[in-house]
């Protein structure tokens with residue numbers, strides 16, 4: 001591991017420990033975050049023991065697949081401006097985790113889902129971090145208001161999404177950027193148009209998990 005990777009692992013471990021410490025009632029769920037299981041589910045993409053957004057595979061190609069996230073989704077999202085990838089991951093994860101741990105208008109605890117999305121946001125010189133809101137919440141009106149004004153809900157436009165992965169390890173922003181380059185090359189070669197500003201790093205594995213980790217890079221197609 002390079003220095004940056006070691007730093008990221010340490011940061012993520014700090015997030016995890018802080019989270020466990022700050023939410024004493026939740027360590028069980030924290031420790032089970034993103035546990036890998038073989039159970040079948042309706043969702044496509046990596047199968048993990050927590051809920052992931054429903055989707056269907058439109059097409060599988062050599063290096064990537066096209067997915068249709070066809071069901072309306074709600075995400076809880078926060079922007080961390082003027083920030084490195086490592087700091088934004090730390091701060092953003094913590095803000096979203098606080099929301100689901102009860103820092104909201106109803107002190108409601110909401111179960112962890114996957115993946116965690118990290119989205120480069122060059123306009124703000126930082127990153128957005130988002131958690132998928134469990135599908136039992138059908139509308140934003142069913143959800144408590146986040147106590148942190150930096151945290152808000154986000155309902156993505158429906159789109160066909162190109163996905164590369166899953167790949168393992170503890171990817172840094174450079175690793176994600178390299179995967180995105182690989183994906184763009186393959187899409188260019190196949191003549192598929194994508195919207196670069198929708199690029200999303202999707203992490204399905206908790207900071208506690210060291211083996212069999214799963215990450216992907218997503219980008220929305222402009223038309224398909």
Ligand SMILES: *[C@@H]1O[C@H](CO)[C@@H](O)[C@H](O)[C@H]1NC(C)=O
Nearest residue numbers: 079080081082083124125126
């Ligand atoms: C980001 O940094 C720039 C330059 O220092 C500053 O003007 C801007 O207000 C900062 N943005 C935020 C959202 O903090």
Ligand SMILES: *[C@@H]1O[C@H](CO)[C@@H](O)[C@H](O)[C@H]1NC(C)=O
Nearest residue numbers: 194195196197198220221222
């Ligand atoms: C590309 O994505 C951004 C961010 O979601 C959006 O604001 C913009 O309208 C999209 N552009 C096109 C051409 O779809």
